[in-house]
Amino acid sequence: MxxxxxxxxxxxxxxxxxxxxxxLNVIVGSxxxxxxxxxxxxxxxxxxxxxxxxxxxxxxxxxxxxxxxxxxxxxxxxxxxxxxxxxxxxxxxxxxxxxxxxxxxxxxxxxxxxxxxxxxxxxxxxxxxxxxxxxxxxxxxxxxxxxxxxxxxxxxxxxxxxxxxxxxxxxxxxxxxxxxxxxxxxxxxxxxxxxxxxxxxxxxxxxxxxxxxxxxxxxSLDEYNISPDVARQAVDPLPVVRMGPDGGGVSEVVGALENRQFSRIRRGGAPYPGTTYYYAHHWSEYSSPLGQKNNPLPVILEHVQAAIPSIDSIGTQIDPSSGRRFVVFGCGGSLFRPQEMSDGTFKWLCLLVALLVPTTRVVLLEEPENFMHPWMQQRFISLARQQASSDNTSVVLSTHSVTVLNSLVVDELRVVHQVDGETVMNSVENKEEIERILSESTFGLGDIWISGEFGGVTGGF
Structure with missing residues (x-):
């Protein structure tokens, strides 16, 4: 947008x-x-x-x-x-x-x-x-x-x-x-x-x-602040599925992809007040239609395996006692339940679902780097940029991560300050000078930010 x-x-x-x-539209600040x-x-x-x-x-x-x-x-x-x-x-x-x-x-x-x-x-x-x-x-x-x-x-x-x-x-x-x-x-x-x-x-x-x-x-703008503990929870099967703002329900999205029930992955709603109007999920305008030839689950698995090579499959199971669905990871012939997997693994899975199974052209993400290894952070920025380019979408995120900022170009960044109790947001000052330093050194944008060169750093810089 x-x-x-x-x-x-x-x-x-x-x-x-x-x-x-x-x-990418990235916000950084103290x-x-x-x-x-x-x-x-x-x-x-x-x-x-x-x-x-x-x-x-x-x-x-x-x-x-x-x-x-x-x-x-x-x-x-x-x-x-x-x-x-x-x-x-x-x-x-x-x-x-x-x-x-x-x-x-x-x-x-x-x-x-x-x-x-x-x-x-x-x-x-x-x-x-x-x-x-x-x-x-x-x-x-x-x-x-x-x-x-x-x-x-x-x-x-x-x-x-x-x-x-x-x-x-x-x-x-x-x-x-x-x-x-x-x-x-x-x-x-x-x-x-x-x-x-x-x-x-x-x-x-x-x-x-x-x-x-x-x-x-x-x-249809979606906001995510993923909590691995919530994402781990088994959920009741529903006719229409989507991942919640905290990652809840990710197992239902994975289950729909696993079982090729692509029509379940949509978000319908109504402008207030009014009749039903499917305002969010128009695949013809957001990305290629989901289907047998465009199932994102193998791509999600590919990115998960790149981070954790021991994982060889991702699927779901139904808890026979509650009837609820949960995610399972295959590793060397054994299946591992959600409680056996790390916070970073679940956060990575949820971010991949947010990017690769979109329900909107504008995604808001609050500090996606939390729980994730620096390699995952770099990979996420690269993937977000790639998906935004191919699907003509906008990814808006806040961050404190030097690693995330080191993966950006100057035009993707906005700096937030507080002046006399008021939030102020600006583009990076001294853009030409910052770009010159980046081109002539091994520094990244995050290294320059944490030094206090253009503000937005805790500690009064």
């Missing part, structure tokens, strides 16, 4: 902008700098779409934990490249601007979406101009005020909205523009009658194919 995400007033964050790109808050803010934004602002707030720990001190609103603004087409007869780049403000009412403490704005903006040689603007504002008294604007059809081409679900291929330009206008106003009227904590982005995304892609990305 290529997007700039602005975050305001979330925990220790007063205002930062996170430019997420396809590939303890207490706010790295985790950045990851949690992104997941909070995703949960607003899928669960509503109230439940998103509850999942993140409640208002007292998430509103920045002294503030009663959290704001997000996302800028996303939508299309390239003509505007006023000249070539222009069209951007999606999505703003959402979550507030807590003074009476009753109800968490709601106070304001949400969807804009399509044209940027050309003549400057920046709104093409479409849809807005819903909710007042403290409970009033809901929708607003919609769209430019004259003479200023745009039919092509801008030809990928909309709302229009047909035979529509004339005037019909395209009028239909999009009518449908957007219907969306806003539904939002006016709907839940106070709901976003209307799911319905608005029907106007453009790349808008729908962005919606699927932001709504």
């Amino acid at each position: 290529l997007a700039n995400i602005y975050i305001r007033n979330f925990r220790s964050i007063k205002e930062i902008v996170f430019p997420i790109k396809n590939g 303890n207490g700098s706010g790295k985790t808050n950045i990851l949690h803010a992104l997941k909070f934004l995703s949960n607003i779409v899928t669960s509503g602002a109230s439940l998103a707030m509850a999942k993140a720990g409640g208002p007292s934990r998430n509103f920045r001190r002294g503030e009663n609103s959290i704001e997000f603004s996302v800028h996303y490249v939508l299309d390239h087409s003509l505007f006023k007869g000249k070539q222009a780049t069209f951007f999606l601007f999505w703003d959402v403000v979550v507030s807590q009412s003074e009476e009753g403490g109800f968490v709601h979406v106070r304001k949400e704005v969807v804009r399509i903006v044209a940027l050309s040689s003549e400057g920046k101009e709104d093409v479409l603007k849809a807005e819903v504002t909710r007042t403290s008294a409970g009033a809901v005020r929708p607003k919609f604007e769209i430019v004259s059809e003479d200023l745009i081409t039919k092509r801008l909205f030809e990928s909309s679900y709302w229009v047909g291929s035979s529509f004339k330009k005037s019909e395209v523009v009028s239909t999009v206008s009518e449908k957007f106003q219907e969306v806003l009227q539904e939002a006016k009658k709907g839940a106070q904590d709901a976003s209307f982005i799911a319905q608005a995304s029907f106007c453009h194919a790349n808008f729908r892609r962005f919606f699927r990305d932001i709504s």
